[in-house]
Amino acid sequence: MHDTTILLIEVGALLFALGMLGRLGRRVGLSPIPLYLLAGLVFGHGGVVPLSASEEFIRVGAEIGVVLLLVMLGLEYSADELVGNLRSGLLAGTLDAVLNAVPGAAFALLLGWGFEAALVLAGITWVSSSGVIAKVLGDLGRLGNRETPVVLSVLVIEDLAMAFYLPLVTAVLAGVGFLGGLQALAVALLTVAAVLVVALRYGRAISAFMSVKDAEALLLSVLGLTLFVAGVAAELKVSAAVGAFLVGIALSGPVAHHATQILSPLRDLFAAVFFVFFGLSTDPADMPPVLLPALGLAVLTMATKVVTGYVAARRGAIALPGRLRAGLALMPRGEFSVVIAGLAVASGVEPELAPLATAYVLITVVSGPMLARLPDYAWFRRMVRRRMAVRQAVQPIGSGD
């Protein structure tokens, strides 16, 4: 019984501390993700106050946190939106993948980390944080902006791409080699295509199966279905996260809307536990040596995100200021990068990867939203306007090219 008592005390104190941190973060306009990661560092092995009894609980909580993060992401999008976006945003999405995944992979290979770690780091640098970015766009009042659909479209493609990337990484990390990875990818492709077709054709029927009227029953049935499918997906080596994501996509209409509302508090709880868990598994003593490489990688891949946003917005016939806004908004990496790094940590592929990923996510998720504000400052606007004026003056004469 004694263990349970300590567990209650530890988990209680931890959650309370997270609540306080989150409040502090909101006051200074910071996403809670970096604060949770830092809290994990403090409480973890080699941290200031190591937790003892609650580690197992937190490990299971973190697993549920990933599943909930992904099902909520799936609930946000309908199958129509995903398919519609796939057509319009495929080129921007491909560019995004090439520009941002390649530097991560190259970086890992440069450090002499091997193929598996390179694949993981590619994912970490590739995926922007849709949660953080959607929040930043809302806070800055940019939801009505004309470049916003471009930004969202890039995020949607990234999220959809995760449905293929995560099974690939899961398989490769399980040690099946490259061919086994391709096999997993093929299985994932078929599964996602099947789910999309079913959701498009019979989405209503699936959703009609669950009643919106009874909130309690809806909570239990959606949560149960999600955990079940996630577990089965993990058993089939397709990654639990992807199973949860697909459940989210398959649900639509009022069921999805209500499920989003009732699952949100659960997601907040378990996602916080997940971020803490990731911090826990990193020894703070490992951080200083990777800080400089992480900073370099962050600067490089934030620049490539700006290029991605710039080019994607230009294709959408957006003017220069909007292109810069789109690029700067795309910079923060967050929950997905941590999910991917978490897979690598669980399989113990490269000991330095976890501290590097922690530092990398901390840097981008803190500086990204701040840099996203740049285009709103008067001096930045003046600079851009001057640049545009010069360009307009040059263009009519510019016959040199």
Place this chain on the structure above:
Amino acid sequence: MRARVEQTPLPGIGVRHDLITSSGRTVGVVSHRNGRRDLVLYDVDDPDSSLASIPLTDDEAEALADVLGASLMLGQLAGLRQQAAGLLTEQIAIPAGSAFVGRRLGDTRARTRTGASIVAVLRDRDVIASPGPSFPFEAGDVVVVVGTRRGLDGVTAILAGEAGD
């Protein structure tokens, strides 16, 4: 001549409708999936960026739509007046002491007596178009009347008629 409203999906958020006016400005409405909606005004210098984003509640959005609808209706009536020479449109308020407060439109026998027609009634923020003879008046109603100058004056006089007249 109809204005073009463009619809842009915002995946994960909702949908945006926007309208480019003939004066070159853009007005947009972002409809969030949770029912919230924002009225968005765009910058003149940078048409991609929103200058202001005003959240509207259900009631506020409805009120705004009504005001725009009412002024549109009156505008169309004004157009009608220009087309048919000699025909005038006027808004006439029913005075609080009028005999017709609480009575039906048919009781005024306005068209028979003056030749002018009551084509709409403005009540609070609502526009009641083409009210029938059984339409009951309330204090504060404003009737929109189309007719000749003499006809309009006649309707004004009838509606001003004191109770017990």
